[in-house]
Amino acid sequence: MRALRILLIIAVILGALFTAVDRVAVHLAEGEAADRLRASEGLASTPDVDINGFPFLTQVLGGSLDEVQVGISDYEAGAGEDGKTIRIADLRADLKGVEFSGDFGSAVADSATGTATIAYDELLRTAKAEPTQVAPGITAEVVALSDGGNGKIKVALETTVLGTKLPEPVPVLSSVTVVDGNTVRVRADALPVLGGVEIAESKVRQITDFEQRIDGLPGGISLEKVQAAEDGVEVTVTGKGVRLAG
Structure with missing residues (x-):
């Protein structure tokens, strides 16, 4: 009985250590992915990147992430000819099935859905x-x-x-x-x-x-539908084979 209790305690400790290591690893990966995305898209500020799913380390070993959420503020999208741009106040994307290289130098999502908010004055x-x-x-x-x-x-x-x-x-x-x-x-x-x-x-x-x-959105995502909202128009965006980096 005593031996079983000791084994249970050890299992709990190891589980806690694994969880802690896993969370540290995902935090570092999110930072690296955000930096890569900022560089590849030429963003003025670092985007928000959240890697979902647990455990993260087993996903890394498989070379694929279940779900990654990306948030970009004040994104300058193309607005047609003559190099004109239009500012997207808030761009949010939910990416599924993200295949990536070991150093996050390249990352491609199987699918993406999200929203883009464009202020009325813009x-x-x-x-x-x-x-x-x-x-x-x-x-x-x-x-x-x-x-x-x-x-x-x-x-x-x-x-x-x-x-x-x-x-x-x-x-x-x-x-x-x-x-x-x-x-x-x-x-x-x-x-x-x-x-x-x-x-x-x-x-x-x-x-x-x-x-x-509106073109030149990250990874080649496109507009699907749009509706008016309180602070601007909310555009639903979608894409397949969305390239985040590389």
Whole structure:
């Protein structure tokens, strides 16, 4: 009985030591992976990297991690031609089946899902944010974007009629969708009446409707769907064979 008790105590101690070593190892690996990702993507700051699953050391021996979560703040994504960029305030990705080299010099995830949040003021840069004539004596411009509820965007149009600015912006409820896996499209559900005048649809949509291309996301992930939220648009991202480093 005494021998059994001693064996149990030894087993508990060894288990605790293994757990401690495992947690230290995963912490070091997370730091190394974060540094590699920062270097490969040219990030301004070090991303958050969390390696899930226990024990970590057995995953290392197998050369594959079950799940890795990555968080990047203020990511500068491509915005189409002329080297333009758009800032993604918060990019989060959940990576499954990550195959890696021994020094984390290369890492490829079998699949990835996540979210990217783009603030409204950042998206506003794409809109027609300058006075544009839509009819004789009438100009309009987009001055603000906000959450319209139920996944819609509210576009605020500032309208000037015969040199007089209307006292309040005209609200336009708009749908937001993803096109071709790399573009966010905003399109008015119904056209507003500006200055009490019926205006040709094509003229109004020049102001209310716009698109924002978003490419160059980490590892080649692409846009899947988008909806309006309180602080900006939330884009669901996804990918296969996502390369994190190397």
